Amino acid sequence: MQPSVEKKALIFNALADKKRLRILGMLKGCERCACDIKDDLCIPQSSLSYHMKILCDSGLVNSRRDGKWTYYSINRSGCLFAAGLIETIPTVEGGCCSDKKETVDE
Amino acid sequence: MQPSVEKKALIFNALADKKRLRILGMLKGCERCACDIKDDLCIPQSSLSYHMKILCDSGLVNSRRDGKWTYYSINRSGCLFAAGLIETIPTVEGGCCSDKKETVDE
DNA sequence: TCCTCACATCCAAAAAATTAGATATGTATA
DNA sequence: TATACATATCTAATTTTTTGGATGTGAGGA
Incomplete structure (x- = not known):
């Protein structure tokens, strides 16, 4: 079943x-702590926290607390889920719009 | 090669x-004219035009003029391209962050 | 040509997202 | 316990996005 438009919009x-895309780029293949990302992006700590919350709430990023530090990493299954949402954009699952033929590409 | 963060952010x-996701839902499998979408969404015509421009500029939707009407449809290759962008979020292509091992999921 | 229709664009107001300093919370260390 | 540190949350200002009426454009039809 497809998630709600609210959930999709959140993701x-x-x-x-742009900042969040750069953060995702920095997380490719490796976990990173908040201060590390903040230094690379040269943004205030509160701003980094704001963006990390959005990324975590979307399910695309995991966070892990270790003592004083918070480590972030890519959530692979979250990314696959998101990719799947886009892949199904062109597909008709239940039969919409009065059984018209599917459109051809260009 | 990966597109710029600007291009990704645009897509x-x-x-x-939410409105644009609903529009994409309406275009599943069938082409639709602007007035048709506008009536279904119950939004002013200028607002619909605004959203359709964003969708077309992103490459996710095609537009076709036929006389007085403009028909919109899903751009399948645009969607596949966008899905691919998400799929590659977890993957390291060039070897980033000092050869650390890739993170495991959860 | 004049008129109407479908749609794009313009513009100012409203709403939403982002920023960054201040403050709060939780953890380790002395 | 007192302190320093890393990060989260709060808050107001700023920026960006969205809205919707007004206007412009281009395609038929009379």
Whole structure:
């Protein structure tokens, strides 16, 4: 079953920001702590926290507390889920719009 | 090669809005004219035009003029491209962050 | 040509997202 | 316990996005 438009918007909104896309790029293949990301991006700590919350709430990023530090990493299954949402955009699952033929590409 | 963060943000931003997600849902499998979408969504014509421009500029939707009407449809290759962008979020292509091992899921 | 229709664009107001300093919370260390 | 540190949350200001009426454009039809 497809999630609600609210849930989808939450996920894609997390991806719709240049800073957050850079953060995801920094998390490729490796876990990183907040201060590390903050230094690389040269943004205030409160701003980093704001963006990390959006990324975590979307399910695209995991967070893990270790003592004083918070480590972030890519949530692979969250990313696959999001990719799947886009892949199904062109597909008709239940039979919409009065059984018209599917559109051809260009 | 990966597109710029600006280009990625443009694409995901198009998907990050409830109205635009509903529009994409309406275009599943069939082409629709602007007035048709406007009536279904119950929004002013200028607002619909605004959202359709964002969707077209992102490459997710095609537009076709036929006389007085403009028909919109899903751009399948645009959607596949966008899905691919998400799929590659967890993958390391060039070897980033000092050769650390890739993170495991959860 | 004049008129109407479908749609795009313009513009100012409203709403939402982002920023960054201040403050709060939780953890380790002395 | 007192302190320092890392991060989360709060808050107001700023920026960006969205809205919707007004206007412009281009395509038919009379």
